[in-house]
Amino acid sequence: MSLKNNNVFDSVWVDINLATINETDYGIIEDAALAIKDGKIAWLGAKKDLPEFDALATPLYQGRGAWVTPGLIDCHSHIVYGGDRAKEFEMRLEGASYQDIAAAGGGIVSTVKATREADEETLYVAAKNRLNALMKEGVTTVEIKSGYGLDVENELKMLRIARLLGQHHPVDVKTTFLGAHALPPEFKDNADGYIDLVCGEMLEAVVAEDLADAVDAFCESVGFNLEQTRRVFDAAKQHGLPVKLHAEQMSNLGGSELAASYQGLSVDHIEYLDEQGVKAIKAAGTVAVVLPGAFYFLRETQQPPIELLRQHQVPMAIATDANPGSSPLCSIQLMLNMACTLFRMTPYEALAGVTIHAAKALGVEEEVGTLEVGKQADFVVWDINHPAQLAYQFGVNPCQQVIKAGNIV
Numbered sequence: 001m002s003l004k005n006n007n008v009f010d011s012v013w014v015d016i017n018l019a020t021i022n023e024t025d026y027g028i029i030e031d032a033a034l035a036i037k038d039g040k041i042a043w044l045g046a047k048k049d050l051p052e053f054d055a056l057a058t059p060l061y062q063g064r065g066a067w068v069t070p071g072l073i074d075c076h077s078h079i080v081y082g083g084d085r086a087k088e089f090e091m092r093l094e095g096a097s098y099q100d101i102a103a104a105g106g107g108i109v110s111t112v113k114a115t116r117e118a119d120e121e122t123l124y125v126a127a128k129n130r131l132n133a134l135m136k137e138g139v140t141t142v143e144i145k146s147g148y149g150l151d152v153e154n155e156l157k158m159l160r161i162a163r164l165l166g167q168h169h170p171v172d173v174k175t176t177f178l179g180a181h182a183l184p185p186e187f188k189d190n191a192d193g194y195i196d197l198v199c200g201e202m203l204e205a206v207v208a209e210d211l212a213d214a215v216d217a218f219c220e221s222v223g224f225n226l227e228q229t230r231r232v233f234d235a236a237k238q239h240g241l242p243v244k245l246h247a248e249q250m251s252n253l254g255g256s257e258l259a260a261s262y263q264g265l266s267v268d269h270i271e272y273l274d275e276q277g278v279k280a281i282k283a284a285g286t287v288a289v290v291l292p293g294a295f296y297f298l299r300e301t302q303q304p305p306i307e308l309l310r311q312h313q314v315p316m317a318i319a320t321d322a323n324p325g326s327s328p329l330c331s332i333q334l335m336l337n338m339a340c341t342l343f344r345m346t347p348y349e350a351l352a353g354v355t356i357h358a359a360k361a362l363g364v365e366e367e368v369g370t371l372e373v374g375k376q377a378d379f380v381v382w383d384i385n386h387p388a389q390l391a392y393q394f395g396v397n398p399c400q401q402v403i404k405a406g407n408i409v
């Protein structure tokens with residue numbers, strides 16, 4: 001460091017260890033430094049190689065041996081919703097299955113009712129609290145889906161709230177239109193009619209207000225079939241929106257192959273995915289998103305095909321699926337732990353699953369997901385001894401600081 005004004009940085013972090021994250025390992029650089037300019041990473045490497053900069057004019061942060069990872073990314077959530085389903089949780093514990101509850105008019109539809117009835121401020125505040133909880137655990141980008149409105153007015157309401165959160169909250173929000181999440185009561189026995197609405201008026205209104213970054217559907221026996229999903233994807237394609245899919249969660253309908261044929265960003269859940277599906281998503285560059293929270297909460301026993309995904313080198317992401325029915329678990333740190341304990345993923349795979357691969361699942365891998373020069377300066381300072389600790393322990397939050405686009409939040 002000297003007074004020579006060789007390099008102008010907005011801030012510099014020293015005395016840190018970096019887990020930069022790449023496709024094969026943590027990308028560890030010990031005794032490192034990281035410099036920020038214009039909200040982006042301008043330099044990183046071993047501290048001894050830090051170029052000269054104007055030390056008097058540049059804020060210098062001492063990490064005191066802390067670890068720094070990319071900001072975490074929750075690439076699948078449903079955090080805008082009304083009400084809760086604690087009562088159904090109780091019913092399940094008294095013997096009813098998730099499918100039984102859905103068939104009896106409960107499940108997703110009961111959250112639809114509560115979401116329709118809730119005013120915008122109530123929904124906004126509840127979702128903001130969930131976003132805060134994620135951010136305190138190191139999350140800097142979150143995907144939020146609609147899908148509890150299921151009519152034009154209320155799907156727009158949900159997506160507007162998600163967009164508003166993105167504008168006013170430090171966390172970046174990517175929005176996903178999930179009109180084809182469940183059949184609303186007014187379309188009972190007329191799923192095709194509802195899909196007409198989703199693909200027509202509903203999606204057109206969403207696009208007109210630029211409310212969605214992607215389109216999703218729930219392809220399942222209790223959701224929509226392959227043909228209906230295909231229609232949703234065709235409509236998305238016509239509007240130039242990328243697709244993703246809730247697929248192979250409770251059975252294998254071949255949704256993943258369908259999503260792959262549309263170059264889907266991701267297929268999510270995938271407990272029942274087979275090798276043919278794995279090959280299809282590999283060929284399409286589609287990310288496999290595993291959701292240990294829903295697996296755990298529904299007490300699923302079918303494991304997602306982690307070993308097959310590894311063999312075929314499919315990028316695996318992990319997300320909370322935070323929602324009131326199947327994963328009322330708004331914790332990315334818990335998902336890291338459960339991906340390892342329940343799915344036998346390694347701590348590195350888990351961390352890659354909420355950084356580099358989660359970024360790819362949202363199509364933002366050029367901007368975030370790793371620590372690299374030129375990427376957005378989204379990173380987390382952790383009080384840990386090794387990055388594996390992030391998946392290993394749960395309950396004492398080691399997140400010291402969250403930096404979003406270069407600013408401490």
Ligand code: DI6
Pocket residue numbers: 107108111181218246249294321323324325326327
């Ligand atoms: N799969 C799920 O696990 C959630 N949605 C979906 O398509 C469940 C959402 C809910 O039960 O409210």
Ligand code: FE
Pocket residue numbers: 076078246321323
């Ligand atoms: Fe989901």
